[in-house]
Amino acid sequence: MAVKQIPLEPVLVTIRPLSLSMHEIQVELQFPPGAVEGEAVLALPAWTPGSYLVRDYARFLDRLEVSDGAGQPVPCRKLDKQRWRVEGSPRGLRVVYRLFCNDLTVRTNHVDALHAHLVGAATFLYLEDQPQRPFEVRFEGWPKGWRVATSLPRREGSYLAEDHDTLVDSPFELGTFRVHTFRSRGCEFQVAVTGPHPGDEARIVEATEAIVGAAARIFGGFPFRRYLFLLTFSPKLRGGLEHRDCTSLIADPQQMERTEGYYDLFTLIAHEFFHVWNVKRMRDTVLGPFDYRAENPTRLLWFHEGFTSFMQFDLVMKAGVVPWSWVSRKLAASWTDNTTRAGRLEQSLEEASFDAWIRHYKPTEFSPNSTVSYYDMGAMAGWMMDAELRLATGGAKGLDGLFALLWERHGDGHLTDADVRRAFHDLSGKDPQPFWSAHIQGRAPLDASSIEKAYGIRLNARAPWETLSGPDADDPDALRRARAWAGLVLQGGAPVVHNVVPGSPAARAGLGYGMEILAVDGWRTATAQEVQNRLGDAGPGDQVRILAAERGRVETFPLTLAENPQRTISITADLKATPVQKSAFQAWTGQPFPARRA
Template sequence: MGRSMTPIRATLRPLDLAQHLFEVELALPAEAVAEGAVAALPAWTPGSYLVRDYARFVDRVRGEDATGREEPLEKLDKQRWRIPPAKRGLTLRYRVYGNDLTVRTNHLDASHAQIIPAATFLYLEGQLARPIEVRFQGFPKAWKVATALPEGTAGYLAKDFDTLVDSPFELGTFRARKFTAGGTTFELVFTGEHNGDEDRMAEATRKIVASAGAIFGGFPFKRYVFFLTFTPRVRGGLEHRDCTSLIADSHGFDRPEGYYGLYQLIAHEFFHAWNVKRLHDPALGPFDYSRENPTRMLWFHEGLTSYMEHVIVLRAGVVPWSHTAKELAKCWSEQVQRPGRLEQSLEEASWDAWIRFYKQHEFSPNSSISYYDKGEMVAWLMDAAIREGSRGKAGLPDLFALLWARHGERGLTDADVRRAYRELSGRNPALFWNAYISGRVELDGASLVRAFGLRMEARAPWEALSPEDQKDPQLLRRTRAWTGLVLGPGPSATVQNVIPGSPAATAGLSFGMEILAVDGWRTATPGEAQRLLSAPGPGGRVRVLAADRGRILEVEVPVAESPERTHRLVTETRANAAQRATFAAAYGQPFPRAAARRGRATA
C-alpha cells in the first residue's frame, strides 16, 4: 500500500517575512480523506525530548473542497483537527509563526528561512506512511533551498512522514561546500555571518567524517548535509538520519577553543547518524508524535555519544589532547560534586528526561543529573573497563562497531549492550551497570589510571592560590570558607541554590531569597555577599538579613570549610608501555608528556 499511496502535496509561501509568518498548503488526495480523517501536528521533534506544543505557533487552520468552498473543521484538542469526508480531496491551509532560532523550531525573516518539519507539517493519523512532496513559492528569487531530501519534478520528496520530520530545510543565500568520502557526498551549508574560517571548518569536518566512518567501516548513506547556522550567543545541535542541524556563536572563533567546540559538536551530531538514528532503542522509532516516547537508554544514545565526540576529534587530529583533557576534567568535577548524583541514576534520568532534564527548576541540581554529562563520564569508565578487560585489544569504539554489525537498524536493547560489553571485556556487565547505570555509586577514576595512565588530580580552592597569596592569612581564611549558598548571576544577591545539608540550608535560607546584608553590611551584589559570607573563615558565624517574598528575616549561618574541588587530568609519570599503547590506540595520539604535579590526587 505504501508505494502506491498518492502523496500529499505541500506548498509553503511567505506571508510576511518581517513578521516571521508563512503559510502552509496541504493538498490531501481523495483516497486519503474520502471517508474523513484527523489531521495532527507533532507535539515534539525526535532528538529533543520535550513536548513543545508546536500547535501554539499555528492558526487560521481551514479546509477547502475541490471547488474552493470552505469546509468546516472540528478542532479536537490542542493539535488535532477532524476533516469531514471529501470524495474529491481537500486542501488544508494554515498560518505558521516562526521566530525562534534553535535547531528544533522554525525561524524566518528577511535573510533566510529555517523550516523544521515537526513544527510545520500536519500529518494524517494512521497514514504516516503516505509520501509528501514539498515545494516553495513566493520566496525571494535569490534564495536557494538546501535539504537532505531528493528533489523531483514536483518538489522535494519524502517517502513518508518520518522521513519528512527528519529532513529540515534551509532557504536563503547560504554558502555551500562539498566533498566526497567513502563513496558518499557530504555538503556543508553555512548560514549567517561569523568571524571564522569556513575553509578551515570544512577541512576539519572532512577529517571528522573520516574518523567516525572508520569506526563502522563506511557510511550508511550516499549523501549527508551539515547545516551550520551562526548567531550570537547560541549553541546547539540536532541529529537527523541524513543530515544534522548545528548552531554556533557568530563571535566564537577569535580563539582556537571556538573551533574546538564546533568540531566537538559536529562529531557528536554526526555520530548520531549511527547511535540513535539507526542503532536505537525500539522506543525511539517509529514514533508517536502526539506524546512522550520515554526510554531508559538515553544514557547510551546521548551520554556515550558525548564521550565518543572526544574520541572522534582526537583521532581526526582537529582538537589537541590538552583541550580534551580540560573538558573531561571540568565535566568530572561537576559530576562528582553535583548533589543530584546521589539521588538519580542514569536510567532514571533517561526515563524522566521529558519532565525533568528539559524542565529544570531551582532544586534540579540537588535531585537530578544530566544523562549527557554523567553519561559521558560513565562512558569513559566503560571504555577503560573494556580496554583493561581485553588487555588493550578493544574499547568503546569496538563496542559500537560490534553492535552495528550485529543489530544495524533492527533495534537495540539494554541486554544487547550488556552482551557486547561482556564479550569485549570478559567481565560481568551487572557489576558495572549496578554501579553506574542503574545505580548511583560515586565515580571512581582508578580504572582510568590502570587503562590509560591518566589520573584525576583534585585541588581545594585554597590550593589553587599562588604561593604568594597563600601567605595572606585573611585571603586564605576567606578562600577556605563555605556556606553552601549559590548566588545567581544577576545584579542583586539572589539565592540560586542551597546545597542540601550545608550551613545555609540548616539556617533556613532558600531559593529566590535576596541577601540584603551580612553582619550589618549592605550586600548589593552577589560578589559583595560572598565576600562578607566568607570573611570569618571556617568555624566562624555570620548574621544574614534576607528578603523572602517581601518579608524580612534574619538568620545566623555557621561557616564551614569548603568541600568544593576542581580537577585536572594528569598523566602518570611512571605509565608503562601497555598504558601508553592503550592511550594511543584509544585516542589516535601519542601519550602526552607528564606535567608537574600539584595538590592532592584522587583516583
C-alpha cells in the same frame, strides 16, 4: 502469490512566505482524490525526535481552512490541542494554514528577511491514520536568489519524502547560504553555512571531513549516499539536532574569534554526526516509529546521548582537529561537576533518562540537588566503560569497539539494554551487572581507578586553598577565605540565592531559593561578589549573621561557616606510565601520550 502494493499518491505541499518581517508563512497541503473518502484526523506533532520535550507546535498554527477539490468548504472541527477532524471528499482535500516562525533554534521554526529554517514536526500536518503516505514539498514566492538545502531528494522542483517520518526527520534551510561539498568513501557531504562570522570556513569544512572520516573508521563506512550539515551562525546561540541523513547546528559567531571556539564547534559537529549510528539507526524500540502525540520515555538516553557525549571527544581527537590538552580540561570539568553535584546522590542514569521529558528539559532551582544530566554523567560513565574495555583488551578496544560490535550485530534497527550488556560482556569477558548496578541503575560515586589504570593518567582532586598561586598560596588571610564555605549559590551578579547545597551551613541556617542577601554581619551586599567577600571575612567555625529578604519580609539568619568540601579535578600524566598504558592512551585518543601534564 504476493499482492503487489500500489504506491500511495503523495500529498502535495506548497510553502509560501506571508510576511518575512512578521515571521509568518503559509502552508498548503493538497491531498489527492481518494485519500480522504471518509472522516479523518489531521494532526501536528507535539515534539520533534532528538529533543525530548513536548513543545506543542500547534500553538503557532492558525487560520486553518479546508476545502474539497472543487474549492467548496469542508467542515473541520478541532479535537484537542493538535488534532482536527475533517470530513472526507472523493475529490481530494486542500488544507491551508498560517504558521508563526520566530524561534531560532534547531528544534523550532524561524523565518525572517535573511533566511528560513523549517523543522518538519513544527510545520507539516498529516493524516493520523496514513503516516506512510509520501509528501512532495515545494516553495513559492520566496526572495529572488534564495535556494533550498535539505537532505530530501529533489525532482522537478519538489522535494520528496517517502513518508511522514522521513518528512519530520528532514529540516529545510532557505536563504543565500554558502555550500561546501566534499566526498568521503564514495559518499557526498555538503556543509550549508548561514550567517556571517569571523571564522575560516575552509578550516571548518576540513575539520568536518576529518571527523566524518574518523567515524567511518569505527563503523566501516557510511549508511547513506549523501549527508547534509546545516550550520547557522547567530550570536549567543549554540545547539544541534540529529537527523537520519543530516544535522542542524547553531553556533555563536563570536566564538570563532578564539581557537577554543573552533574546538567547541568541532565537538558539536562530532556529537551530532555520531548520532547517524547511535539513536538514528541503532535505537531503543520506542525511538522510531514514533508516537508524536505525547512523550516517548526511554531508559537508554544515557547510552544514546551520554555515550555519544563521550564519543564526540574520541572523534575529534582521532580526527586530529582538537588536542588532548583541551579535551582533558573538558573531561576534568565534567568530572568535577559530577562528583560535587548534589543530585548525583538522588538520581541514577536510568532514572535521568526516563524522566528527561519532565525534569532535564524542565529544570527548576531544585534540579542541581535532585537530578543528574544523562549527557554529562552519561559521558563519565562512558569514559569508565571505555577504560574497563581497554583494560580487558590490552588497550586495543574501548567504547569505539563496543559501538562497532553493536553496529555489526544490529545495524539499522532496534537496540535494548540487554544488547549493550551482551556486547560489553563479549568484548571484556566481564559480567556487566556490577557496572550497571553501580553506575547505570545505581548512584555509586564516579570511580577514577579504572581510568587511571587504563591510560596512565591521574585525576587529581584539589581543595580550593590548594589551587591558590603566587603570594596567595602562603597568605593566611587568603587561605582562610578559600577554606570558608556556606553552601550558597548566587544567581548571576545579583545577591539572590539560586541554590542551597543540601546539608550545608546555609541549609542549616534556613536560607532558601530566591532570597535576596541584603547584608552580611552588618555590611551591605549589593552584588553576589560582595556576599562572597563578606562571608570570607570569617573562617570555618565562625558564625556570621545574614540579613535576607523574601516575599517582602526581612529576617536575620545566623550561619556557622564550615570548611569547603568542594574539590576541583585536574588531569595529569603519570610519569611512571607503562608502555601498555601509553599504547592504550594512544588507541583511545589517536594522539601521543602527554609528556608531562595532560
